Each structure stands twice: as C-alpha cells, then as structure tokens.
Amino acid sequence: MAGMTVIPFPTTPECMDRRIIVTGCDSAYFVLVVELIASVRAHMATPIAVIDCGMTAQQVASLHQQGIRVLAPYIPDYTPQHILRRRPSLGINICKLWLDRMLPDCDLILWLDADTWVQDGMAIERLFAAANSGTLAIVPEIGAKRADLLGVRWICPGWMQIRSFLYKNATRARLSFAIRRRIGAKPLLNAGVFCLHRKATIWPVLRRWQEMILPRRNTAFTQDQLCMALAVYIDGLPVTFLDNSHNYLGPWLLDETTGQLANLFFPHPPVGIVHMASQKAMRAALENTMSVPTVQGGQATVNLRYGAMRLRRAAATAP
Structure with a gap:
C-alpha cells in the first residue's frame, strides 16, 4: 500500500510442525500467560510464542527455559506513537494483524489472548482444522453471552x-x-481467539483497514476486532464461525461432578477455551472469587483462572 513502509522481519527458528499458538503480554499479565501455557501443555506439545510488550528480563528468560519463542512486537509506521507511549501493551493488538509476517515459517497460526486458557484440547484442534483451508476461524459474540443481539x-x-x-x-x-x-447490526467477531493460515487472503485486507483506522481512532484497543469485522462483512473474505465454547466469555456454570466450567447451553458440555475478559479482579489474584450456578442446581464459589480450576478439577475427580 502506498505510504506504508514494511520493515523486513528477522528470521526465526523453524516451526517444525507448521502450527503455532501465539499470545502476548507485559509484566503484569505474565502470570496469566504462564497459566495459559500450562493449560495448553496439558493437552498438546504444539509450539507456543509470546509477543513481549513489557516483560522483565527474568520473565523472558523463564519462557526461553520452557522452549517458548519470544517475539518482539511489530509496529507499522502508520501507528500514532503517543498511543504506545501511554500504554505499550496495546502493541499486542496491533501485532495480531501481522502474525503471518512475524512467523513466516509457520502455516497455521492460532491467537489466544493472555486472559484465556484451554480447558478442552479439542477446541484447539477444531480451530486449526477450521482455518486450514484459508478461512478466518473465529467465534461471533452471539448466543448465551447476552440476551440481546445488539444494544x-x-x-x-x-x-x-x-x-x-x-x-x-x-x-x-x-x-x-x-x-x-x-x-451495525452484525455480531462482533471476538479477536481474543482466532486462527488463520499464513497464506490466507484476509491478511493484507486486515492491514489495509488497520492503516485507515488506527490513525483515526487514536487508540489501538479493539481496532483488531473492527478490522476483522470490516474484512468479513464489507469485503466478503471467507470466515468459519465456531460456537461459543471455543471462546467462552460466560455466563458461567460449573459442573460439580467434573470440576469443570460448563457451557450454559444444554446438555452443558465442558467449555473449550475460557476467556476471562472483564474479570479484572479474578485475573489479578486467585483468592478473588465469584458465585456461579452449578449444573446440579446449586451454587459454587469459583475463581475462573486455570490455576484455581485445575485444583478444583483434581479434587472433584480424586478417588
């Protein structure tokens, strides 16, 4: 695109199975990324990369020790610099639309926000499968999360x-x-979880919208979601919708027999990927809890983080 300078990306170690899971964080969200990595590793050995937007040297070293790739953020030249001076971690939102360039050795790229974690590994496999043909695999915000489709x-x-x-x-x-x-009346495509093939035709379209929108909106927050919606709803790029279990934002429901978070919809299967958006208190500390209904008809006090739910599940399934 005219007026856009693309800086060559550095070479990176080869992605051996051509699939990768990517997230990003600063020092404050590092503990959530550690739990996200543990939740993925409980199901599969797929390579993981973390975009560093403010981690400490010690945090970066600990990721390297686990075999995690740490990536520097890529910030295109049309980004207003004052946006990142106020909040450097917003560089992560910008990077989401450049992952095909940042990871040229990987074919399938799955993005998971730092405040997500994997409860059912099959959700990861379905996201990879949905994106394999070059379509955007993503979850629309419809259904159980809200009673009204739009405000x-x-x-x-x-x-x-x-x-x-x-x-x-x-x-x-x-x-x-x-x-x-x-x-205006279309469902939001939640960019907290999505999967794309590196050669998908949507990548340059996303960046064309980003180049237009980012200087106008004066903030990087949620511009990624707007760009995805425009590429799908205006440009007609191919999309595959997955159900809300692949990016579950609530309402929250606990199955006491398994110790797992369950989908609100009957027959209440286990949630695939938990997304703790808008759960600031629980993200900050495991001792912060909320009361949720149970499949069995009762109430339970829970913290939604992987660290807390792993202990609950172990207790529920203990002999």
Missing part, C-alpha cells in the same frame, strides 16, 4: 438508535454511514 437506545415509539460495538467503533473511526449501516 439499542429507544428514542420514541418506532425510533431507536443502534448502540452496537461495531457501529460505535466504526463511528469513532469516522467510517462512512454506508459502512456503519452494513455492519
């Missing part, structure tokens, strides 16, 4: 204002009303 504000009988995530963010990016109208 509205009633003005008077017969008149309402759309207040969906996509409509508001497209407005802040100063996109045309024609675009806002086309995406």
Whole structure:
C-alpha cells in the first residue's frame, strides 16, 4: 500500500510442525500467560510464542527455559506513537494483524489472548482444522453471552438508535454511514481467539483497514476486532464461525461432578477455551472469587483462572 513502509522481519527458528499458538503480554499479565501455557501443555506439545510488550528480563528468560519463542512486537509506521507511549501493551493488538509476517515459517497460526486458557484440547484442534483451508476461524459474540443481539437506545415509539460495538467503533473511526449501516447490526467477531493460515487472503485486507483506522481512532484497543469485522462483512473474505465454547466469555456454570466450567447451553458440555475478559479482579489474584450456578442446581464459589480450576478439577475427580 502506498505510504506504508514494511520493515523486513528477522528470521526465526523453524516451526517444525507448521502450527503455532501465539499470545502476548507485559509484566503484569505474565502470570496469566504462564497459566495459559500450562493449560495448553496439558493437552498438546504444539509450539507456543509470546509477543513481549513489557516483560522483565527474568520473565523472558523463564519462557526461553520452557522452549517458548519470544517475539518482539511489530509496529507499522502508520501507528500514532503517543498511543504506545501511554500504554505499550496495546502493541499486542496491533501485532495480531501481522502474525503471518512475524512467523513466516509457520502455516497455521492460532491467537489466544493472555486472559484465556484451554480447558478442552479439542477446541484447539477444531480451530486449526477450521482455518486450514484459508478461512478466518473465529467465534461471533452471539448466543448465551447476552440476551440481546445488539444494544439499542429507544428514542420514541418506532425510533431507536443502534448502540452496537461495531457501529460505535466504526463511528469513532469516522467510517462512512454506508459502512456503519452494513455492519451495525452484525455480531462482533471476538479477536481474543482466532486462527488463520499464513497464506490466507484476509491478511493484507486486515492491514489495509488497520492503516485507515488506527490513525483515526487514536487508540489501538479493539481496532483488531473492527478490522476483522470490516474484512468479513464489507469485503466478503471467507470466515468459519465456531460456537461459543471455543471462546467462552460466560455466563458461567460449573459442573460439580467434573470440576469443570460448563457451557450454559444444554446438555452443558465442558467449555473449550475460557476467556476471562472483564474479570479484572479474578485475573489479578486467585483468592478473588465469584458465585456461579452449578449444573446440579446449586451454587459454587469459583475463581475462573486455570490455576484455581485445575485444583478444583483434581479434587472433584480424586478417588
């Protein structure tokens, strides 16, 4: 694209099985990444990479000792620098749309936010399988998470204002009303979990939208989700939707017999990938808990983090 300078990426060690799981963090989120890695390793030996946006030298060294690849963030030249001065970790959101360039030796790239963890390894396999043909494998925010498909504000009988995530963010990016109208009632594509083939045709389209949106929105937060929605809903790039178990944001339900988090929908199968978005207190400390209903009809006090749920499951399945 004219006006865009692409800096050559450094060579990286070969990705032996051509699949990789990628996340990113700063020093504050490092403990969550450690738990995410442990949750993946409990199911598979797929290579893992972490984008370093503020980890300490000791934290980086500990990842290297576990065989984890640590990547420097790639920040394109159209990024307003004041965005990252205020909050350097937002570089992770920008990097998501450059993973094919950052990992040229890997074919299938699965992104997991630092505040996710894997409860069922088959969710990972299904994401890889869905993306293998070059389609964007992602979970739309519909279903159990919310009763209403989109937010509205009633003005008077017969008149309402759309207040969906996509409509508001497209407005802040100063996109045309024609675009806002086309995406305003569409479900958000949650960029906390997605999978793409390195040769998928959507990558350059995502970056074209990013180059337009990032300077206009004046923030990197959630621009990745807006770019994905525009590439799918406006440009018509191929997408494969997976059910909410592959990026589960709640409502939370516990199966007391297994000690696992269960899907709200009957027959309440185990959640595949837990996403602790909006759970700031629990992310910060294992002792912070919440009360959730159980499949058996009771109530339980839980912390949603992998460290806490692993202990609960061990207790539930102990002889």
